[in-house]
Amino acid sequence: MHEMSIAQSLLNIILQEGATHQIRRVVSVALKVGELSSVVPESLRFCFELIAQGTIVEGAELQIERVPVTCRCEDCGTQFSVEHLLFVCPSCHSRRVEVLSGRELNIQSLEAE
Amino acid sequence: MRTVPVVRNILEANQRLAEENRKVFRDAGLFVINLMSGPGAGKTSLLERTIDGLRGQVRIGVIEGDIQSTYDADRISQKGAQVVQLNTGGACHLDGNMIKSALEPLDLERLDLLVVENVGNLVCPAEFNLGEDMKVMILSVAEGDDKPLKYPLMFQTSAVLLINKVDLLPYVDCDVKVMRERALQLNGDLTIFEVSCRTGQGLEAWFQWLREQVAMRKAKGDGAKA
Ligand SMILES: Nc1nc2c(ncn2[C@@H]2O[C@H](COP(=O)(O)OP(=O)(O)O)[C@@H](O)[C@H]2O)c(=O)[nH]1
Ligand SMILES: [Mg+2]
Ligand SMILES: [Zn+2]
Numbered sequence: 612m613h614e615m616s617i618a619q620s621l622l623n624i625i626l627q628e629g630a631t632h633q634i635r636r637v638v639s640v641a642l643k644v645g646e647l648s649s650v651v652p653e654s655l656r657f658c659f660e661l662i663a664q665g666t667i668v669e670g671a672e673l674q675i676e677r678v679p680v681t682c683r684c685e686d687c688g689t690q691f692s693v694e695h696l697l698f699v700c701p702s703c704h705s706r707r708v709e710v711l712s713g714r715e716l717n718i719q720s721l722e723a724e
Numbered sequence: 725m726r727t728v729p730v731v732r733n734i735l736e737a738n739q740r741l742a743e744e745n746r747k748v749f750r751d752a753g754l755f756v757i758n759l760m761s762g763p764g765a766g767k768t769s770l771l772e773r774t775i776d777g778l779r780g781q782v783r784i785g786v787i788e789g790d791i792q793s794t795y796d797a798d799r800i801s802q803k804g805a806q807v808v809q810l811n812t813g814g815a816c817h818l819d820g821n822m823i824k825s826a827l828e829p830l831d832l833e834r835l836d837l838l839v840v841e842n843v844g845n846l847v848c849p850a851e852f853n854l855g856e857d858m859k860v861m862i863l864s865v866a867e868g869d870d871k872p873l874k875y876p877l878m879f880q881t882s883a884v885l886l887i888n889k890v891d892l893l894p895y896v897d898c899d900v901k902v903m904r905e906r907a908l909q910l911n912g913d914l915t916i917f918e919v920s921c922r923t924g925q926g927l928e929a930w931f932q933w934l935r936e937q938v939a940m941r942k943a944k945g946d947g948a949k950a
Contacts, residue, residue: 613817613848621734628730638725642734649847649877696876697909706912710880716735716851721728 617650617716618658622668624718629667634723637668641720645678647713652677680713738852741820745827745855752832755934755941756840758854760878761862762871763844766888768796769921770862771839775803777931778837782938785835787826789818789843796841806830817848820855836938846875850882857941858883865889866896869903872910879910884917886930891920 625637644650652675663669680693684700685707691700698708733739749756759767768788775784785806788797797809808826810818823840832838840856842849850859861882863871866889872879879885885907887900900918907914915933919926 613815613851616815616817616819617734617851620737623737624730624732624734628728632728634728647877647880649851696873698880698911699909706908708912714877716733718730718732718734721730722725723728724725 614650614654615658615662618655618662621659621718622662622666625668625721626666628721629723632723634667634721636724637671637721638724639672639674639722640668640718641674641676641722643676643678643715643717643719645680645713645715647680647710648716650716676719678712678715681711682708683711684708735852738820741824742853742855745820745823748827748832749838749855749857752835753942754832754835754838755938756838756854756856756858758840758842758849758856758859759862760842760846760849760859760882761844761864762846762867765844765862765864765867766886766921767841767844767862768799770886770888770919771800771841772803773921773924773927774839774931774934775800775805777927778934782935783834783836785830785832785838787818787823787830787838787840789822789841791815791843806835812843816843816845817852818842818854819852823854836942837934846871846878850875850878857937860884860886862886862888863903863907865892865898865900865903867898868896869898869900869906872903872906876910879907879914882911882914884915884933887916887918888921890918890925891923 656673659673682693683690684705686705687703689700689702699706761767786800787808789810791812794809797807800807808829810822810826840854859882861878904916917926917930
């Protein structure tokens with residue numbers, strides 16, 4: 612369950628930012644998590660809630676936006692969104708494709724007091 | 725109440741450590757593989773075979789990642805290779821920091837190839853870079869040809885897929901053609917080898933691929949693709 616290490620990294624970043632911006636309490640945290648990332652949102656929420664206890668971010672809500680998987684064909688340049696895990700260009704059927712989005716594991720912003 | 729924009733990668737700390745490791749590997753002229761699979765697919769068996777097969781040609785070092793025990797490191801040590809055992813004490817994957825801490829006892833100048841045997845798991849290891857040149861994964865025919873559909877990230881991020889235990893094909897319901905096709909739909913750039921660490925079938929092609937990668941790393945110095 613790597614969600615625990617991801618939750619820990621997330622908490623570290625929030626505590627750093629909290630000190631920089633003199634935040635007393637974090638109410639919610641906006642995240643972007645790609646559809647291709649192996650993070651299970653429910654299990655990330657669970658882990659985060661656990662380790663956030665006793666910190667400025669205790670009880671904060673994780674708002675997780677999922678980012679769809681998109682690719683660009685390296686042969687014909689077509690950009691397409693990946694469905695049913697088919698990393699194949701819909702125009703020319705090439706399999707030489709570059710992943711543009713879907714692997715995100717980013718923090719975006721904090722709602723804070 | 726106010727909104728504080730904080731656009732950062734959650735795994736940036738690991739990413740930094742992986743880059744530090746990568747620099748150490750490049751300076752030593754090492755080719756580095758992050759070897760991943762589910763438990764029991766044959767990572768340690770492949771390493772034993774590879775150390776024997778490349779003896780006198782490629783100097784191989786191994787970092788063994790396991791939740792517990794030194795069993796795999798002992799197997800590698802018996803083959804005469806430099807080896808470090810990492811015990812994650814429960815963690816389901818290795819990260820950049822663990823690799824950094826494992827490097828000290830290794831004499832990198834006397835190695836050509838470093839293989840990190842990751843914790844047996846088809847999900848988590850794919851998310852954490854270690855500073856490797858390439859991710860290499862093993863899927864054994866006993867695990868079934870549906871696995872690419874269930875663990876897309878690992879197939880998507882690996883450069884090489886070894887389909888192991890082909891000696892068992894007569895006994896299992898696994899269609900290698902289907903397995904290959906499903907893997908290639910996720911990642912058309914995958915280099916695929918069909919092997920048996922039991923009979924040795926197909927291993928020479930893998931050894932040859934490794935010889936070439938190591939030679940390219942030496943030729944390019946630190947300019948090779950990450
Ligand atoms: N029949 C068969 N068994 C294999 C093969 N490769 C490995 N094994 C067996 O699979 C088991 C797990 O192998 P191991 O290398 O320890 O897997 P690891 O957990 O990925 O390191 C052991 O009992 C090996 O002997 C193979 O090609 N064919
Ligand atoms: Mg092993
Ligand atoms: Zn195309």
